[in-house]
Amino acid sequence: MSHLLELTGVSKRFGGVQAVNEVDFHADPGEIVGVIGPNGAGKTTLFNIVTGFYRPDAGKMTFDGHNLVGLKPNQVTRIGIARTFQAVRLFANMSVIENAMVGQHTRTRSGVFGAILHTRRTVEEERRIQLKAQEALAFFGDRLIPRINQLASELAYADRRRLEIARAMATEPKLLLLDEPAAGMNPAEKDGLIELIGRLRDEKGYAIVLIEHDMPVIKGVCDRVVALDYGSKIAEGTYDEVASNRQVVEAYLGKAASEVQ
Amino acid sequence: MTAKTETRTRRLPFERIPVRRIILVALSLAIIYGVVAGSAATLQTGTFSGADWRTLVVNGLARGSVYALIAIGYTLVYGVLFMINFAHGEVFMSGTYTSFFVATALAESGYLNEHPLISIGILFVVSMVVSTVVAIILERLAYRPLRGAPRLVPLITAIGASLFLQYTFRGLYGANVRAYPEIAAIQGTWEIFGFDFLKKQVIVIVAAMIFWLILYLVVAKTKTGRAMRAVGEDREVAALMGIDVDRTIVATFAIGGALAGAAGILFVFVFNQVIFIMGFLPGLKAFTAAVLGGIGSISGAALGGLVLGVLEAIGPNLFLTGANVPSPNQLQPVVAFGILVLVLIFLPGGFLGSDEEERA
Structure with missing residues (x-):
């Protein structure tokens, strides 16, 4: 079975830093996938690779039957991927x-x-x-x-964040990449966001991949969660599976913490 | 700067005013005195009649319109790429010079005066197409390879490209001034509101306004214009919105080039000659106009061009005649570039410029 977005063994190195290390990743139509991991785990780099800002050093990427590797950002948008940014970047x-x-x-x-x-x-x-x-x-x-x-x-x-999503929607995408949409929101706004992401999938039929540090948001909307650390995928599964994964807990809290647990 | 001085405590009273401020104030007082005293002296001599001043103003508006059209090229490219295309004067020259050959051929066959309207149309097309092509080639060969380079690098390249174009034309067509054929239909005067105006000056002003308006609508209302503004604001996000950044930059150069080509035809209507260095001074003055109006702003380019043109036409006569300066009109460039220096000192953002001049 072929996925809407499929990454196989994707790697990217910046100087001495292995930002993304042989990551396999996929998203299917109508699916909401969460990407979590500590700062510097390579989450945003992964987005930048998918959207054509960086060319991966190795690995295969396909989207909706197209080869993604080597496409320019505007070509990536044309075939149906849209994204928002961690820091809102409107015109x-x-x-x-x-x-x-x-x-x-x-x-x-x-x-x-x-x-x-x-x-x-x-x-x-x-x-x-x-x-x-x-x-x-x-x-x-x-x-x-x-x-x-x-x-x-x-x-x-909050309206700027909404406008950034609206602008991404206007590109008529099949897949929406959201980079920390809950950043800077209060709890009520986060609840609104959870509802909004659900609506984006249900009413617009987008597949959605979101990077998020806010665990309630991840828990609230994601069908599947992928955890990255130091550029490598360390866990994948439902929220509960990933949240209880020993490696994930270690990545967030350090080795000692998991031993205490 | 100010924050630093404020943190220093216990200063002597005379230290409170920075030396820079004192010099600036003294400079502006001297300029105001010179302008006022010179103007007063000139007006007392009564050398110029009201009609003379009117002629000078229209004259200034006509040349200012040409500056405005060229200035748009600087301002568009700056708005999108944050670089000054100092070869833009040569883009203007290339089209104009090429149209000279067409005009000469048309004049010799007699077609130019039998069908002036069609001929002028042909001249515009030739000049605009050549200037556009030169601008696009310039972008592709001289600037695109340096897209990621430090700011100074494309600036130096621009000066190199400028000299390259100048001396290519000199090598091909010689160093002489060549007389552009006169078009009989645009000579003479029209009477408007009871005053006589030179036809060619009226045509230049009106044509420039039309070109400016078209450009304004393109930038404000069309997809291409939105793409240009989007690339100017955030190139990465623009790409992510599906905008082909390279194509948009080419379009920017092409539009600037086309307007420079149009400005060239208007220029020869007024000045009737071409020479390989003809792009140099108008180019620099148009750059001054763009800075005066606020670089990056299209309305600013128009405003700056007109203000500069009028000041240049009136300024030397008004300020200098009374001070007994011989042949003041020889000093027009002094006024133009004096204005550039003053704008940079007192109003670095220009009339309509934004505050974010740090990007420059």
Whole structure:
């Protein structure tokens, strides 16, 4: 059986640091996979490899029948992978709707000449971009729609996080990579996030991979959890399986702690 | 800087004002005095009539429009790549110089004056296409390989590319000034609101406004414009949104090049000549205009170009005639680059620039 996203033996080294070490990883349609591990375990590097920012030193990566190795980030987006960042990275000087409209870029075709000549195709396409962008923003109820013409930099922190997800949604992905979406959220916002991630899967049908340090969030949404440490996969399974794994506990708390347990 | 001085305690009273501030204030007082005294003296002599001033202003607006169009090329590239393409003046020259040959051929066949509108259209197309192609080649060969290099490296390369283009044209076509064929249809004057205006100056100003407007709409409203702004803000995230960063950068150079090519035709409408170094001074002045308006800002480029053009046309006459400076118009570059220095000292962000000038 072939998976939607499949990584086999992927490795990446930076100088003397083995950031990712022969990792096997997969995600299936409609699945929510959590990636956990201490700081520096290689979680974000893994995202950067999948999205084409880094080229892996070794290993195979496929997505939806495409070979992922060697694709540029914009090509990765085109075949259906979108992501958000640990530190929110919006286009601060663009309006909320424009941020979402940029996400539609890869789904459209017409160029500068069509725009200058105002061809019908361009006009219709621009309207469709607007519509799709609005649709993505509408997913967040009345959080983003009323603020459509504000600059992204004027949004409250939680709304910026929402906009980043909306912008990723506007690329019409099959797989959504979320890098620490719960960072900086209070407990109530975290509950909202758990519900939101569930809705993203149920209503939009995305496969979702999320990096998260917040264990209640991981426990709340993930079908499967993968634990990394020093670039290597040390455990995989349901939340309970991984959370009780001796190696995982050691990675988080040190060897002595697991002996106490 | 200030935070550091504030932490120092028990200073003598005369130490409180930094020397730099004193020099700046003295400098600005001297400039204000010079400008006011010079202007007053000039106005008292009555050398210039009201009509003269009007002519100078229109003259300044016309050349300012040309600067504005060239300045857009600097500002777009800066907005996306945070680098100054100092070869942009030569992009402007290449298209204009090439169109000279077409114009000459058209003039010799008599077509130029039989069908001035079509001819002007052809000249615009030739100049814009050549400038665009030169800009794209420049990006591909001179700048893209240095994308990850420190800031200073592409700057030096730009100066090298600039000299390369200048001396290529000199080698191919000689070092002489060549007279651009006059187009009879745009000579003479139009009467507007009871005043006579030179046709070619009106055409230059209006055409520049149209080009600027098109550019503004492209950047503000189209997909390509959004992609350019997105790449300027965060190249990695832009790529992740499916934007082809390389293609967007090429588009930026191409649009800047096309506008420089258009500016070249407007330039020869006014000045009627081409020479291999013709891109140098207009290029530097357009750069000044871009900085004056706030580099990275498209409206700033237009505003800066017009302000610079008018100051350059009026300035020497107004400030210097009264001070008995001989042939003040020879000092136009002094005014232009004097403004550049002053802007950098007093208003480094320009009229419409952002505060984040540290990126420069």
